[in-house]
Amino acid sequence: MAGHSKWAKLKHFKGAIDAKRGKIFSRISRDLTLAAKAGGGDPDANPRLRTILLKARDANMPNDNIDRAIKKGTGELPGVSYEDATYEGYGPGGVAMIVKVTTDNKNRAAADVRSVFSRYGGNLAGAGAVAFNFTHAGQFLIAKDKTTEDQLMEVALDAGADDIITTEEGHEVRCPIPAFDKVSQALEQAGIKPDSAEIAYIPNNTVAIDAGVAESLQKLHDALDEIDDVQSVFSNEE
Incomplete structure (x- = not known):
């Protein structure tokens, strides 16, 4: 997200929790529903669900909301059917961007993302247009006071x-998606x-931008973040 390093993205998310608590809860709920749908509602048997539950508790999401989201995924409660989608494009300064959405209406999501790109000096591109600039992999960010590099290497x-x-800023662990x-x-x-x-989509190389482009790019990031369906935005600016 805006800022624009992986650590700035994390700070941006934590800062948004209080300012946009309802929207954060909505996004986490969708993740919980999808994780439960894919791997079941038992966190002991579903590591992906456990990971999202940690995010939910960090955001102080009420237990009722969590239980409801999981039960929608397992089919115990009725709910909308969510799908994941990924959009690629270019922001100001030729910065490559990948936008991940979770939506119940792909046509609406695509139109909303395209509109924001156009409004803020970017353009949406076809599938594969910028993905080659990124490595699609698991990514964990861990503060330095929580562990040492030696312990991380061992674990x-x-x-x-x-x-x-x-x-x-801290430790970053990367792994193949299956791991x-x-x-x-x-x-x-x-x-x-x-x-x-x-x-995450981790940039293989970065693009240097000046202050003016950085400001325009910040506005694009923020506008994308306002779209309910958008879950994450990845870009390759320095």
Whole structure:
């Protein structure tokens, strides 16, 4: 999201929880429903569901909301049918962008995303137009005070992670998508709570932008974030 590093995205999400609590709850609810639909409603047997439950509790989402979302996914309660979709495009300054949505109406979602791109100096592109600029992988962000790089190497690499990057901001663990649930479970069992855990689009290279472009890009990010269906936005600016 805007900011625009992976750590800035995390801070942006945490800051948005209080300002846009209803919208955050709605997005987490959709994730819970999809996770329960795919892997069942038992978090002990569904690592993906456990990961999203951590996000729900970090956001102080009420238990009733959580239970309702899970039961919609398992079919115990009636609910709308959600689908995932991914859109690719270019923002100001030629920045490559990938927008992930979860929606009950793909036509509406596509129209909303296209409208925002057009309004804020970007353009939506076809499938595959920018995806080659990114690696689609599991990504965990962990604050430095929660663990050491040595402990992460022992826990995460053994579980299938293929890269650990430590910077001044914290630790980043990357893994192939099929290993995401196993790495998530290994971190949980080791008592290491990620600040963020998601299937991300990680840029292979970045584009330098000036202050003017950065401001325009911020507005585009914020406008996309206002769309209810949008779950995540990934971009390759520095």
